[in-house]
Amino acid sequence: MASVGRLCFGLALLATFAASVAVAQEGQIQGVLQDAEKEAVIYASVALYVSADSSMIKVETSDDAGVFRIKGVEAGNYFLKASFVGLEDLEVSGIEVTPNEMKDMGILTFASGATELSEITVTTTRALVEVKPDRTVFNVQGTINSVGEDALALMKKAPSVAVDNNDNISVLGRTGVRIFVDGKVLPIAGDELTSYLESLPAEQIDRIDIITNPGAKYEAEGNAGIIDIRLKRDENLGTNGSVSTSFSQGRHSRANLSGTMNYRNRFMNVFGSLGVGDRNTFNDMLFESYQNNLLLNEINNSTRVNRSFNYRVGTDFFLGKQQTVGFLIGGTVNDRSREALNIIEISEQMEQAPIDSVLVARNQLDGSGSNYTINVNYRYDISKNSNFNIDLDYGSYLSESERFSPNRYYKTSNEEELLSERINVMKPDSDIKIYTAKLDYDRPLAGGQFGIGTKLSHVNSYNTFLFFNQLGGEDIRNDQRSNIFEYGETVYAGYVSYNRPINQQWSFSSGVRLEQTDAEGTLSPFDPDLAEPPVIQNYLSVFPNFGLSWTPKPSHSFNLAIGRRINRPDYQVLNPFENRLSELSYEKGNPRLQAEIVNNVELGWTYQYRYNFKLGYSKTEDQITRLIAPDEVDPAAAFITWANLAEQTVLSGNVSAPMQFGQKWNAFFNLSASYLDNQADYGDGQIVDLQAFTYSIYMQHTFPLAWNLRGEVSGYYSGPGIWGGVFEYEDSWSLNLGLQRKFFRDQLNVKLAANDIFYRSWWQGVSNFAGLESYGQGKNDSRRVSLSLSYNFGNQQVKSRKRKTGIEEESKRVGGS
Secondary structure (H helix, E strand, C coil), rough: CHHHHHHHHHHHHHHHHHHHHHHCCCEEEEEEEEECCCCCCCEEEEEEECCCCCCCCEEEEEECCCCCEEEEEEEEEEEEEEECCCCCCCCEEEEEEEECCEEEEEEEECCCCCCCCHHHCCCCCCCCEEEEECCCEEHHHHHHHHCEHHHHHHHHHHEEEECCCCCCEECCCCCCCEEEEEEECCCCCCCHHHHHHHHEEHEEEEEEECCHHHHHCCCCECCCEEEEEECCCCCCEEEEEEEEEEEEEEECCEEEEEEEEEEEEECCEEEEEEEEHHHHHHEEEEEEEEECCEEEEEEEEEEEEEEEEEEEEEEEECCCCCCEEEEEEEEEEEEEEEEEEEEEEEECCCCCCCCCEEEEEEEEEEEEEEEEEEEEEEEEEEECCCEEEEEEEEEEEEEEEEEEEEEEEEEHHHCEEEEEEEEEEEEEEEEEEEEEEEEEEEEEEEEEEEEEEEEEEEEEEEEEEEEEEEEEEEEEEEECCCCEEEEEEEEHHHHEEEECCCCEEEEEEEEEEEEEEEEEEEEEEHHHHCCCCCCEEEEEEEEEEEEEEEECCCEEEEEEEEEEEEEEECCHHHHCCEEEEEEEEEEEECCCCCCEEEEEEEEEEEEEEEEEEEEEEEEEECEEEEEEEEEECCCCCCEEEEECCCCEEEEEEEEEEEEEEECCEEEEEEEEEEEEEEEEEEEEEEEEEEEEEEEEEEEEEEEHHHEEEEEEEEEECCEEEEEECCCCCCEEEEEEEEEEEECCCEEEEEEEECCCCCCCEEEEEEEEEEEHHHHHHEEEECCCEEEEEEEEEECCEEECCCCCCHHHHHHHHHCCC
């Protein structure tokens, strides 16, 4: 036994000696990171790569003194890359490590400037939010809790963005946001836009760019600016791709499956993606309304099913080192259905008044949609800062639907004694075609950058609304409620811009854009007695913008932006047809809506490259807003419509702060606040005079756990505010949990998330306008558990040059992403 003990002890000593020898053969690399002012750069990411094949060895972060240490480095040749938000990447090559060497790199100094974190996405985690001179970037892949989400749900998590109960999107308290996908505008709104965004899974989205005060190169449409959804795209040489799937379960289930493929060499790039999705959701709402001495208690519950297929195929040909020709086609096909139960109990406004009657409408909607876009792009990089770009685009957006709406009145809510019955069938169809041609030219001039360009766009929207009364099982068209609405709009635009540094601390950007709008809306009722003259609008608008930047020291920068923008009415809200949920609840457009004009001023401050503060002021004339009002004929009916407010004033502020507690715990905080003042007088006592202060807080915490897991806790709190023109909503909040684990050298990414675990994101509020006072509340399928798997395959080689859209190039010129 003693000999066995001595043997074991000897083996232990031998193993310890062998381990110590192995460790002794490993070296260490250390250094100190500083900025241009010789201040320590804390919590920067430092990655070490093998020079031969660019494979990553290890990632560390600098400490409170800016010191980094990479231990366990074997002998060999390496290069090092350090990155920090707000600073240019720092790369040191030719690092040779010998056995047992403790290599001290000394002081390494960053140069100030915008960081392009997309260059290091394969080696380290991107920040959730990046604030750049011209935009805020929400990196979707920077949050575990994006699992199972879609583009619309992600908007609710993006900084400064809000989505109301009718899926209307606002930024910094301002409505009129223009939605882009990969730099191309989406010419749809309302239910069509909602369906499209819901069919775009988070797994296909790389980031969301929020541009609150675009320059002259951008079209002037969109009072609150632009939200550009950037889809994933591989830029590595060789063949690369990914396969992703997700499943999410709340009251109903959702599932997505998507794949991407990319082949790139020095002469061409071919890429594509496919995705299928099955989304099931619900929306439950309750309303208590008082109008015309009547009390109406309403239940409005609906379930929706949306099955979608999306595709995207493109190719770029590199004609030498300076010229690129690209072709891109993408689209979405979806089938959707909705079952909606609408129950309204009608009684007089008196204490314990008996129910007079109950309207029950069990609606069934079935529809489909298809859209596709085609882009041809030519780019000529004349020199480093001089280029010429041409874009030609065509888009087609089709939507068809049929709604079965039986309206049955009963004596009581138990639906036993039928008083009357009217059954309607509605068939709204739309066909939108859009054509655009755009030319841009940029070149250095007098120490700055000069740009000039032009754009021609034409949109034709053809809408048919057929209304049928069903009698004896036969559908009889009601010509007094059926119509064709056609809207055509042509915009001729041109711009010039000039950006220039004044000295080492000051720089400015300026530009002016002119847009001539020719629009005509024609309503053609099937009953000729209801015909109205077409609405024709022809106007020239001027949109100047000016920006001033001051950087007294690299760790402090201030930006002032002043601009003017326009928001033209969407085609759907111009159509005056009545889209009925029931006989007592419907929505109709307003063909006489005027375009709204907004003047924006924003002041920003960035401190220590990461803490960002923004103040904004905007004043909008003829603000397009959503109103709820009583019907002029039926005393129990109410409708939603669109109208121009006289003016809306918004004061806003935003603070974003990425923070790090120690070397492992990363956090991000975003606080947005705004004060709104809505003013309008429509006559006959219909006055809008509302003021509200609203705010929202978003936070995210990520940290490592056991078994190589990564955890995340995120959530938001939204204070009270105003939706549309008159709906005052109360506060809501949500808390989310997530786990992530990577396998097979980070090629397989598994995420598990639980969203809105306390189910507090439902809404409630009150509207009081034109004699209609309505209290409401609603909830949807926000509480759910989701699982996602994503597998990346292919080469991970040096990146090649990529095709740039106009919206990306504008960002480059002003120092953006």
